[in-house]
Amino acid sequence: MSLFRMFALSLLLVTAAAGCTKPQTKTEAEAQPLADPTFFASENPKSLKDWGMVQVSGGSLVLGERVVSYDLTTPLFTDYAQKLRTVWMPAGVSADYNPDDALSFPVGTVITKTFFYQTGKNGQVLQNADQALIHDGDGLDLEHVRMIETRLLIHREEGWAALTYLWNDAQTEAVLHRIGEAVPLTLVRENGTKEPFNYIVPNVTQCSACHATNVATRVIQPIGPKARLMNHDFTFAGKSENQLTRLVDMGYLKGLPAQKELPLQVSWVDTTASVDARARAYLDVNCGHCHTPQGPAGTSGLYLDASATQPKPTGVCKLPVAAGAGTGNLLYDIVPGKADKSIIPYRMHSINAAEMMPEIGRSTRDDEGIALIRFWIDAMEGSCQ
Template sequence: MKAVARAVGLWLFVILLGGCGAEGPVQFHADGLPAQLSQWKLFRHSGGQMRPNEGVVSFDLNTPLFSDYAHKWRTVWMPAGQSARYSPDSSFDFPVGTIISKTFYYPRGKAPGQVARTAPEATELERETLQLDRVRLVETRLLVRRQEGWLALPYVWNDDQTEATLQRVGALVPLSLVDATGTATELAYQVPDQNQCAGCHATDNRARALQPIGPKARHLNREFDYAGGRENQLAKLSRVGYLTGAPAPLAAPRAANWHDSATPLAARARSYLDINCGHCHSATGAANTSGLWLDAAASPDLHMGLCKQPVAAGKGTGDRLYDIHPGQAQASVLVYRMGSNDPAVMMPELGRSLAHTEGVQLISQWVDSLEGTCGQ
């Protein structure tokens, strides 16, 4: 009996210690809806740390999508012998079996129950490792490439940060977000449901099929601090066999870092609009009927909103006449909607409940710098 008790005790200890870090290789599920994130075996938990499992490669974007000041840890995994095909403009062509993950978290605040509002670029990730006592895990979203196409699965972390559970209908996570001055904002962080995922990831409005947004050459062409050292991400993916057909990084497109003041203002603003708005506001996106295209391919003309009157925006215009009024940010619909928290007005309409103060400032500076006049 004592031997049985010891065995049971050891089993419980392993479960509690391992949490979402079950032993064994990454497990791709070709069908079904795994209820726990740990069933995919993407991460390992030990010693109060969270690390990627073998073969799981971390990555980041030159300019990330804003999500209520959440920090993000992105990873990709592919089956042995499989690789994505490079494209200079669109998302890479990933093979069946690919798992892309994005874990949303916040640095912990000074007081219990609080999280810190810091620049998401100031990552807590150190060589592909998170110290769990320093962060509050909120959710991990998976994009899974099955035979029939991409599937989005949102997993919400428990309070102990040992497991994340599938929430197909989404969730609201209450957070107290504290800035550097000590001012707290009570935030109902929204985890999207599966249908809302399609609102951004169905980048072709005709096909309506989900596609990755971030893994494009221009977003990935940057260096990253991997566990084995610093390396360009395109070079890393090519070296480990996850990417074929990529040129040398210097020959690949590169989006600007939106908060790098050494980079021209226009390049930073266009990069910000591309990642935050361009997946919908493009010639093929869900917002193509608006005539406002904000992706990297958009020409700086009427289609990009310069002196363009808004289409079917309703109260979203704020009585402004043009999407972008050169030299007049406060008279531009684009800036007005970016700065609003009204669900009937704000853009993007999904993925945030707070305005990105710094992002609005950037776009305002850019619009104010534009020359030209609009006819009345």
């Protein structure tokens, strides 16, 4: 076994699937050989393991050779699910730096995102994972984890393809799943409140709802791994370093400018940053991929990506175009100083399919995100009169 894989087995993220079918013992799991990372140019394997990117071994989810984990300063909200993100490229190719959009990944790239929860009593899932149990993002100890799904973005000659693999209750295998799924869970919030909900695994056509960021071409592409969201330190195998610099060192990225020239977007939970910067970061990640002039919500005239700067496009005193029931009988997307009169927080709070925003990807409310946006609006000065 390689030194890299030994690290991946020993330095892991701890969390658990209580109440599920008993997982394999370490002896049983270790007896199974690990698959090498493989790019399938056209085939869609039924088992996630065949890709060799992330797979179960010794009671842990481990990464394959040269599979790199990464995270984002502000992640997309998905019913409080935690996410293990990875990227892999075949030898001899690398991504090109892009200061604004996602890094330009070469053909052969495979990006994965595993959605999971830390579990509590009786298999209930927790709102937040215990960060003290996170070692370095190189894998998951499955003793206290409930994995739900792993999504893949594969860059093939004809473009990006999206696949979803659904994990079994035993946490031993994930299989290709195209038709979507409603997974019943009970969320235990930080205050102890228990909230039953259905985690929705998307079907094969729903991936484009977010990843087809240009409504004219409908071509899907990555939306998370942008320089501004990856320009921060992250711990790999016990060593903390800038994620973009590490990609360069691995031969995975070229064209990176000097550190002082790199874009940086604050984390929405960073209380040392301004409320405006935090709110804009939250809206950029959760809404900006649709709410751009070229995006699926482009006709709304409401632009929430990081490049939008003028008051009207960002919603201040802006009349909605075609929100229908989603307006809640309110007049403007944002009314300065009056969150209760503003459509954006109203739609964020709703879990009614005809009203809520984002339209897919959640069945619960992001109470902390809503509180930030409401505080941001209440602190605004001005009037729509």
